Amino acid sequence: MAAMRKSPRTYLTSEERRAEIIEAAFKCVKEVGYAKLTARKIAENPNISLGHITYNFKDMNEVLVETYRYTSKLLVAAVSDQRAKGFNSPHEQLKIFLGTFLNPNFLKRDFLRVRIDLWSAALASEDIMRTEISLYEHFRNELSEILRQIADERTKGHESIPFLVDSITATMDGLWLDWVRRKNIEAIENGLRACLLLVNCVLDTAPSKAAQGDALESG
Incomplete structure (x- = not known):
């Protein structure tokens, strides 16, 4: 059987060719999986x-780094698209923000494989680790800003934002891994609901700025 010929190559810029390779x-x-890439x-x-690959990338590690960035951009773009669809209260923005990361499109087996494989690759590659940390920090910064807006509305709870960011981030990572094991959509919904309840409980019980001021004066 004759070998299948590749289609004629169209001229692309280096940037376009790199994007195609990624x-x-x-x-x-x-x-x-990345181990067999x-x-x-x-x-x-x-x-x-x-030739296209060796010309545009110094090695396969660079290809993997850019692949992780590409994966990260898909997540970030999806969140941005959802949040841009209309004006929502900060609390609704939080629900949209967290819900997008747990969107069924990102819970599909093939996408999960990419995420988990590249998490593993980050353990062996400092470049991939830096890229993973960059996505992680982007998530935390976006989450912090939404929580700050919620705290502004309630005029209290700002000092609890780091606690909430750490707790929600850990919960989100756990939900991804739990989904890999059990494929239980109810657990995903419960986890999302728990994050929203945590925010409400922590901010509702936080002392107001006025109360904090009174406490300082009396002390």
């Missing part, structure tokens, strides 16, 4: 050759 790498990781595997794409 998209192909992303698909490969979904199919076979090779330049030859990526070059099975009809529009990509080994």
